[in-house]
Amino acid sequence: QTGGTIVIVSGQTINSLDLHRTGTNRASYQVAVNCYDRLVSFGTKDAPGGGLSYDYDTIVPELAESWTISDDGLTMTFKIKSDATFWDGRKVTAADVKWSFDRAVSAGGFPTVQMKAGGLERPDQFEAVDDETFVITLDKPSKLTLPDLAVPVPFIINSEVAKANATEDDPWAMEYLHMTPAGSGAFQVVRWDQGQQLVYERNDAWVGGPLPSFERVIVREVPSPATRRALIERGDVQMSFNIPNKDAAELDAMDGVDVYSTPIENCIHCLCPNFNFEPFQDANVRKALAYAIPYEAIFQTAAYGRGAPMWGGEAEITDTAWPRKSPYMTDLAKAKEHMAASSFASGFEVPLSISLGLADWMEPTALLLQEAFGEIGIKTQIEKIPGANWRTAALVEKRLPLHLENFGGWLNTPDYYFFWAYKHGHLFNSSNYLNEEIETLVDSTLHIPMDDPAYAPNIKRMFEIAFEDLPRIPLWQPALNVAMNDAAGYEFWFHRQLDVRPLTTATS
Amino acid sequence: MADMTASTPDTTRRKGDTTLGHIVYVLRDNPVTMLAFAMLAFFLGCAFFGPALVPYDPLATNAARALEAPSWDHWFGTDNLGRDVFSRVIVATRLDLTISVAAVALSFVIGSILGSIAGYWGGWLDAALNRCLDTIMAFPLFVLAMGVVAALGNTVENIIYATAIINIPFYARLVRAEVNIRRHSGFAQAAKLAGNSDLRVLAVHIFPNSLPPMMVQVSLNLGWAILNAAGLSFIGLGVAPPTPEWGIMVAEGANFIVSGEWWLAVFPGLWLMLAVFTFNLLGDGLRDIVDPRKRT
Amino acid sequence: MLSIKDLSVAFKTRKGEVNAVRGISLDVAKGKTLGIVGESGSGKSVTSYALMRILDAGGEIRTGEVVYGGIDLRAASERDMRDIRGREISMIFQNPRAALNPIRRVGHQVEDVLIQHAQATRQDANAKAIAALEAVKINDAAARYDAYPFELSGGMCQRIVIAIALACKPQLLIADEPTTGLDITTQKAVMDLVGDLTRERGMGMILITHDLGLASQYCDRIVVMKDGLIVEEGDPHKLFTDPQHAYTRKLVDATPRVGASIRNLLPPETRTAEPAHKVHDRPLLEVRDLVKTYPGKSGPVQAVKSISFQIKSGQSLGLVGESGSGKSTTSEMVVRLQDPTSGNILFDGQDIAATASARFMRHPMRGEIQMVFQDATDSLNPRGTAASAIAEPLARIAKMRGSKLNARVAELAELVGLPQPLLSRFPHQLSGGQKARVGIARAIALEPKLLILDEPTAALDVSIQAIVLNLLVDLRAQMGMSYLFVSHDLNVVRLLCDEVLVMKQGEIVDRGPTASVMDNPSHTYTRSLIEAAPQPPNPVAA
Amino acid sequence: MAARSKMILGRVAQAIPVVMGVVVISFLLTRALPGDPAAYFAGPAADEASIAEIRETLGLDEPLFQQFFYYVGDLIRGDLGTSLTTGQAVLTDLGARLPASLELTLVALLLSCAIAIPLGVLAATRPGTWVDHLCRVLVTAGVSMPTFFTGILLIYIFYYLAGLAPSPLGRLDFIYLSPPHVTGFYLIDAALAGDWETWLGALKQLILPATTLALFTLAPIARMTRAAMLSALSSDFIRTARAAGLSDRKVLFGYAFRNALLPVVTTLGMVFSFTLGANVLVEKVFAWPGIGSYAVEALVVSDYAAVQGFVLAMALLFVALNLVIDIAYALIDPRIGLN
Ligand SMILES: Nc1ncnc2c1ncn2[C@@H]1O[C@H](COP(=O)(O)OP(=O)(O)OP(=O)(O)O)[C@@H](O)[C@H]1O
Ligand SMILES: Nc1ncnc2c1ncn2[C@@H]1O[C@H](COP(=O)(O)OP(=O)(O)OP(=O)(O)O)[C@@H](O)[C@H]1O
Ligand SMILES: [Mg+2]
């Protein structure tokens, strides 16, 4: 039952073994997941698309044995498992946790921003009371704090090893941990050939969860999707991570290959009309866009029906489910009506920007949009922007008049999504949208618990405004596709990276 | 006058003397050249009349008929958006030929000017130019093209410029060598005695003589230019969608081969290959046509 | 020893078949030398390739038989032929430098042949190769063994080629124009060497040449070829004194020799009286202390070392000397294609050297000094027609246009005897003589006062040379031009020039009226030049 | 021989301005790349402040010429900078990846020469015949296909359909361990270690990508061989050799071929640098961890140091290669360096 090797292919390249480091890319987050432990983790539930999924609503212990939260919600006390050890055999102590958290809030960049989302901002909030007791003090209570401790960022590092390799210029041992992880997690990296492969070997002393079934995991980087497909189909590898929708649809129909397509929680592919661009300041024009979009055709050609439709929903908002279907659907007549009613009845020209790095779904979508918008007098030229430029243009400078975008929030609450995507000036609000009511609604809702009486009405109001103002026109909720051949146990995670711990050989 | 009567029995103009007659002769002489010119004519036809003749709008999508295999309706099948591959392949001819011809013309002109100057006057000009060319050549050429397109943005013009830049050294070198061996030739000296300035001697007398070997280079480069554009498309730096272009079609279609939709890549690939093939084979024929010595 | 009967050879070409050799028969006796003479393209070389069976692709022996020492060479297997080539019959070619593998040490090239024919083993090949080199009188053969062809002079290369040919002690040597491209003094040395060696070893030889004078000096018998046929055969003296065939007569007449006037070179029926030309006292060109130094790779090369001379109006001045003596450099400076390092060139009293050659094309005197180039083929733009070549100076300097230009071109063509239909042809469609005429027409188009002729006939057959020389004489009389005539052929200079300069290593070593310099050479160098020139027997006055 | 070493020194001297030119152009090219590396590397949720902070640590807030001086200063100290994508010294990255590209390129060229040169000789000995035409058409077909297309087609046929080729997973299948690092060339390292199983495994992985590249390079080599052979065969010294009775073999290989090698060697140099460029595409298809795929990735994310390092490495390689060719030339041709 335990032992053996599994080979996984992925198209992404891992560029660092340390998530906190500046420049570490998304694919590398898996190292933080597989090699390090956090205090807590999310539970597991059955996923809608088959297989398993993390469960946002259940927090389970990982390194922490138990925790208590003070009544005012400002103090959290964690007891660390007494049998937890790092790979070098040393016991995991609260000092390690404090050092690791200090590092996360001090490193700057993404880890610091993510910690801040849970109200964790400064080292003085963390205290190692004794070897096994760790205390967090918050400035204000937030429902996001505990879940934020379960994301990959606040992972716990063997601080003794790290400090031994720190230098004056590099107090956080960034250079060292970049190449050599030092943790207590389920797997250790035994080999990392950059640009080629990462080899994990199981840590038999792991106490963070059930012992993984595979002893060795090889993650190979194969950039060409066609090659990846051939490999999984022929059974030369057991798992292909993050496969294109088309392959997912076709492999699903095939014997021997299992495909899991999990709609990504809190993530929506949208079309964003930029409010800096004059015609899009006109609500009629935005609505005309929303009615002109050939949703179904896009969903079928760009996503091959993988994921969930985000159009044609009820006009009346009765619950706080998110992502949710917008009340719009393809209706050219209505689109033309709105166009006619706008002050741009004779149409206009606008570039439609897509990212080169995300061309696999953006390009077919853009082509269909281009055709459809032509029908209502909006002429578009498709502009492909290289990966490096995309972030700057779309998110930082927010200068793209009309573009596709796909923000997904790690913390699965609608207000968290709105915080990033609808608040003015925030990174993913690439439409330059500003609505005073949304601003106050988000601020007052973000940290209150979900069972707070103000929560549901606030959320519903946000939805109403969002669908009326349409700074982001939802297209569909994407799915993360994974193909397995002769392996099982796949679990979906919001961070969309590979968790190799629960994988097992196929039971059949 | 015995020497003349002996060697020129008839003084009337023969068929081979006219330019057209000469071309016909060159074509007949070599079956491969004949084939190449026939294919060239075909591609030119596609470029001029293709858009008017194709059965479908190359840009019109039809989600209901996406990814259909070749049939009577769609000779080359349809792509993932239901567009007719045949129409796209034919319509793309014009753009692809434009890219390659424009790029080659540009590098031909610039390379010729630089090469002529260096070859004729020599000295420090020559040395400086050689170092510049060496510098360009020291880049892996495809990577240089990638860099230029990445820096300037991936429009058709920039692809043409990038392709032209990487081809300039070939022309400059070739012309330099050809001009250099002729700069002290008798006919260049004679032209100077006849009152031609250096520039005129170079432009009117010496340079045209380097055309025959250039033609071979031109034909090779026309092919490379298309391949280069295709490679850029594969990296994602090709022309913007939805413009049909062979390279993009092959590059995108390549991902569909393994899943069985071979027609997406194979037909544009075949077309591209045929075009490059045609250009490559054209070289010898073109050279023979511009070479007066091949006239009889 | 060798007997060829009714041999004919044809080539398949674009224009159909070329019958290069059309049924010739000849014999070579042991120890005798047979000369084959004839104009370019008459099939001399093809005959020799055919009997060696090394014809180019497309060539084929159609009929006839070739018997060597009882073996039928046509029927022999390729293997047998390989043993015969080099071992029994060997060949030497013109242009010795090109005939040697440029990247193989000459000693090894000799060894290759020795080993191929089992004349040496790997152990003693070295010694035997050096012996073979010594046999052709190469100084310090052991050192030369390691040399590459480019490190040796032309004459030295020809000796190596001869060494290769004679290494295996063959019975028959075929020498195909062995001395073209060599200086006359070297030519004499090489021919004497070959003659001595064949005589010593009792070998037969076929000497192929276009130079009747040379053939008559070294051959026992001579055959004359024309258009692939043998038109006459006999011993040299008889051939000269009593040529039977009209073509032979033409060749004999056209060969410049002592005692013949320039009109004598033409066939009797076309001879006219030689027009006199008038030499004025006024100096047209005066060259003073002219120096030219080239920046060579290994130090500066002094091509011309302070020479001075004069050309009077209407006078023809000959300039002779060996290869590399600075003749071309001098003429290029005079014609203002090159700038002298120092010195003056006074033309009509004006110092034209003061104007840089790069700007001289706008000088009013540009049209007054023109030149005819050594290699007519090279001097015509391959992409331009004959007419465009002749029109060029008229259009550029005289600014003639349209029908006036065409008329003048036609007039010039008439003047040099170039048929009108040829004007629209490209250079490669013209024969050597026709190209020379185009070159001359272009040079005289502006009616220059001084015409510089840099070996204008060096690449031509004797009969064509005769016509061109006579044309020059006619033009000189008609137009009153002065000539600076550069040549390595003393016999030609004697025919054409009033005075002569002899150059050696950039200096003028001898000068004076042609007759006195030639008949009583004061300088040893002039004497050696004159001795080296082949002297054909004087035919009975025709 | 002094003349030759002088010639070689001269060539090295000529290379210096080239390298300087490459340094300048690669610097300018990278700065011309669109996009803000600072924004890119700040990560998916960074704010203005952290982007500015990163910009400062990268030195991107300095004026351009100052950045250039820093760059040149670092270069002189042998420091190519740190790649932002991989987080390692560019020198280390190149050291790890260059052998992979070189191994692929060299094997491809060897393969290509082994086919193209005999083909060219064959065509030259029978000019104008069907053999000649067939050779021409075949090699031209090879060079007419985009390399990535050939690669994918080969994978589809030989791996996916026929199952003959090993899985296109880079330099070694995962069942093998890479041989101990000596040269970085797996074939050589495995042979040195006496690990023939790995050697075979590495060779198998090489076959498809090398074939892809070789197909692309057949044409220039074959055509140049043919042309050079033709002109060598028609020269006077071949006639002399034949007239001296040398055997056909000796004439063809000892005399004509050795002379024809000169232009072929020059072409080889050009083809080599050409192939290194084409590598970029092939490496992507075959998941080959070479320098080409490194460059593409770096270029797309405007990773300045990595792009510059790559270009510089290539330029040095090119210069070194030309030097080798010149030396090879001098070895074959005694005339070089003396006139
Ligand atoms: N390879 C060939 N193909 C076609 N025709 C040829 C070939 N070689 C020679 N000829 C023709 O054969 C004829 C005789 O040529 P050959 O070389 O024997 O003349 P030659 O008497 O040696 O002249 P030269 O004095 O110029 O060397 C010429 O008309 C020539 O055009
Ligand atoms: N451009 C040049 N650079 C260097 N040296 C040169 C150059 N041109 C000529 N020479 C040298 O100058 C000398 C004279 O050359 P020139 O051509 O005047 O000789 P020539 O008498 O015309 O010989 P030939 O009879 O071979 O034509 C030779 O030693 C030659 O090598
Ligand atoms: Mg001959």
Ligand SMILES: [Mg+2]
């Ligand atoms: Mg000369």
Ligand code: NI
């Ligand atoms: Ni002569």
